[in-house]
Amino acid sequence: MVLSAITYTRGALRILDQTKLPHEEHWDAIYSSSDAWHAIKAMRTRGAPAIAIVAALSLAVELETMKLSAVGEEVAAFVEEKLGYLVTSRPTAVNLGTAARELVGVVKGAVRDARGEGREASGEEVKEAYVQAAEVMLEHDVRDNERIGEFGGRWILGLVGEGAGGDGGRVSVLTHCNTGSLATAGYGTALGVIRYLHQNGLLERAYCTETRPYNQGSRLTAFELVHDQIPATLVTDSMASALLQQKGASSNIQAIVVGADRVARNGDTANKIGTYQLAIVAKHHGIKFLVAAPRTTIDLSTKSGDDIVIEERDGKEVTMIKGPRYDGVNLDTSVVEQVSIAAPGIDVWNPAFDVTPHELIDAIITDKGVVERREDGSFSLYEIMDQVPPSSATVPHES
Template identity: 40%
Template sequence: MGAIFPVIWHGDRVHLIDQTRLPAAYELKEIRTSAEMATAIRTMIVRGAPAIGVAAAFGMVLGAQEYSGSDRASFLAHLEAVATDLRQTRPTAVNLFWAIDRMLSAAQAETATIEALKDHLLATAQAIASEDVATCQAIGQHGLAALPSTPEKLRLLTHCNAGALATAGYGTALGVVRSAWRANRLERVYADETRPRLQGAKLTAWECVQEGIPVTLLADTMAAHCMQRGMIDAVVVGADRIALNGDTANKIGTYSVALAAQAHDIPFFVAAPLSTIDTKIHTGAEIPIEERHPQEIYQVGFTRIAPAGVDFYNPAFDVTPAHLITGIITELGVFAPADLARGIGAA
């Protein structure tokens, strides 16, 4: 299939890879309005923090296209309303809010006409997308350099999907895997299935198969066992939001993997762009954790797997404390959690 790009601007609309259909079917979802984009983000047709940010930026462009007037103040008010709708889709992924804020800042540009301002917004969204691909490629190279020097060929574990599907292309955690594979330093990647939505089984495994990367799928409960048996050399995961102290929110189950990695003296890396660092919060305790519908737990496909009358708790993310993280891999290099401020200052 070649390179994977989950969010593409096409003419006057957006094409999304429908990630709810993978791996059974590869389908493109056509998005024509900002409301449709909000629905696509909320229902996880597009998911992964960087990809959500790119999608939201293009959602702002679609919202701009929906305005037919010529009054600048009314246009900006309309954009603010679109931004509010998009912000309410997924509360944990900070890239969503970062991209929307950047688009609103772009809307303040001095232009002669509303049409010129719409063109400027489209150019800004396209820049966000292209910058994200370059960022992921840089993360891949910095991550490759940070991986253990021995053995010569590594066995890496990842959790959830932080690949091309979760970004504008190439991936963050899976970008590190891709770089290791292309540098002939990867023996195999182990992918946690990532219950309850199975992003590892459905998406990470699919991406690896497309590129011919050797991949072994694990049930989430198997990671510690594999570490105990000496099957894992390093762990690389993505992030949806990182606090200033390095505490990191990622898909539910990441914290458990980090604890197991510490117990077995295995390096645990987080791969994420600097835009994933939320400079407004100081610790992971301040990160909002999205809770999703309990159906994701009690049902697989169309089959119910739990009896009626059971209560459910379905947080979509957990927070890995900074002290469990070996390094945070960004587009500017790898930082110890305590040194994140230095990375932000260099950006």
């Protein structure tokens, strides 16, 4: 059974507090958009798709439980204000902004449609339009992730041919950060690719990085892999190059698969810090480097990675580390301690993300299919987004 980090029924939302994992499974109730903003900011819920889903559903819960205005236009204005507030929780991931724009369009559409019928929309019908749209987003995220898993798994197998992997037809994959059920509504993106391979008996081993400084790999991805009984090995971020250099089991690594928080129009990809260096390592070793992301993560309005705002976080995430007490023999999960691991007074730079240039990315796996880098080194993302590229007469060619 695949792990779930979001539970929702009409009027009730709970999230698994990921700051307490892997040693404690604690669920937080989310009653309002304010609750969600603080949960996202504190990284109790994280991952670009999950952030968007939790934000959207939190406002759905708030609308269900509050005393609504009878005037639909006022409810629509309230929704727009709250969604704008939620978008400020974490600026780099595009999914939340995309979801917010779509949901604002839904409530404005409800108001406009009522006027087209010669009446004013009620607050109740605007609320219902919003809640239904947010619930559809939840359903679609799980479905889209499963598609990403299958498309990506089949693409990787195509590198060696079905049944022609290095170990009885099976392949190994390296991944970074957490891109599974904990980062999405369910199943996962890059980890969804690994799940697909495992569920079909095609995975030899998954390798996951520690993902400093917040340790999403060692805390969260490792937790999911153990939970799902997927054969896996944890390595520190600095071991990736040595791992790809090794002979034996790790020599069967066919790809490095990562998630994304924003994919720019030219294919440049913002993802968890440490992704860029893995792309460089993959290039050196001749390993395919793949980005797995739903189309909601592709931002055609952002020309390149130069235009992506990179969130910087508190330096204490680098200089401090938190976990349950260990006395050398036993782990006491009832006592959580935070300890210093750096010289007091040292300056810290702590960007949460980096940008991998599109030239280092071999393919982008989406819920509609795999977009491969073209021979000229560029990506064409308009078709996968069901959009027509701007005229070359008005927009310079981008490589």
